[in-house]
Amino acid sequence: MNDQRHDTPDMSSSVASPQAPLHRRGIKSYVLRAGRMTTAQTRGLEEVWPRLGLTLDEGRQDLDALFGRQAPRVVEVGFGMGSSLIEQAERHPETDFIGIEVHAPGVGKLLDEADKRGLTNLRVYREDALRVLDECLPEASIDTLQLFFPDPWPKKKHHKRRILQPAFAELVRTRLQLGGTLHMATDWENYAEHMAEVMATVPGYRNVASEETFPYVPRPEFRPLTKFEARGERLGHGVWDLIFERCR
Numbered sequence: 001m002n003d004q005r006h007d008t009p010d011m012s013s014s015v016a017s018p019q020a021p022l023h024r025r026g027i028k029s030y031v032l033r034a035g036r037m038t039t040a041q042t043r044g045l046e047e048v049w050p051r052l053g054l055t056l057d058e059g060r061q062d063l064d065a066l067f068g069r070q071a072p073r074v075v076e077v078g079f080g081m082g083s084s085l086i087e088q089a090e091r092h093p094e095t096d097f098i099g100i101e102v103h104a105p106g107v108g109k110l111l112d113e114a115d116k117r118g119l120t121n122l123r124v125y126r127e128d129a130l131r132v133l134d135e136c137l138p139e140a141s142i143d144t145l146q147l148f149f150p151d152p153w154p155k156k157k158h159h160k161r162r163i164l165q166p167a168f169a170e171l172v173r174t175r176l177q178l179g180g181t182l183h184m185a186t187d188w189e190n191y192a193e194h195m196a197e198v199m200a201t202v203p204g205y206r207n208v209a210s211e212e213t214f215p216y217v218p219r220p221e222f223r224p225l226t227k228f229e230a231r232g233e234r235l236g237h238g239v240w241d242l243i244f245e246r247c248r
Helices: 039-052 063-067 083-091 104-116 129-135 156-161 166-175 189-200 227-234
Strands: 073-077 096-100 122-125 142-148 176-186 205-207 240-246
Touching: 039 104, 039 122, 073 083, 083 096, 083 104, 083 122, 104 122, 129 166, 142 166, 166 176, 166 189, 176 189, 189 205, 189 240
Parallel strands: 073 096, 073 142, 096 122, 142 176
Antiparallel strands: 176 240, 205 240
């Protein structure tokens, strides 16, 4: 479902203060919900996790040692059930991928699929993304961070829960290599506007959009089209992509 309103978010109330990391202020961008686990998802968590799963307790990662090579690195925050991330990892064996998701069914499904397809270029955290970025990923260590269809928290009083806040964008910038990109996509126009306005306040980024489509970009071919998104397009729903490059 898309938010077709064109009102501009009230940034004074909807954007959390950047003075402290979000996870240390107790603000969560997600709500953990209980869900049934399928046999395949349970198998992923029990049998595949020991090989592909990562934890906060491991601390700061040496990504070259973790993957056993030097390669481009992509991190996806909130991969849901993992279909897009699996497709990318299978399509690009020359690139290493790290997925971060808190919901067990999605993590289990991703791990099960990765194992069935024999993927070796994928690792997974079942943790709060803010803590993973802050505590586990080295500075200037990744080429792309993907934030696809995050929870829009549509009610104005909940906008502070949106993951895209100045503090998050600045943390991501420090983890991106110079020239690396933060790629976001949403099907809520109000959230797309929020993303554009937040990013305009964070120094060290350059919006790569052309004058014709600014501040958005057409969906890049490298971002898989999900079944949900394809259905939305058939119904006339919009999707907005934004890509920002670390320029300093």
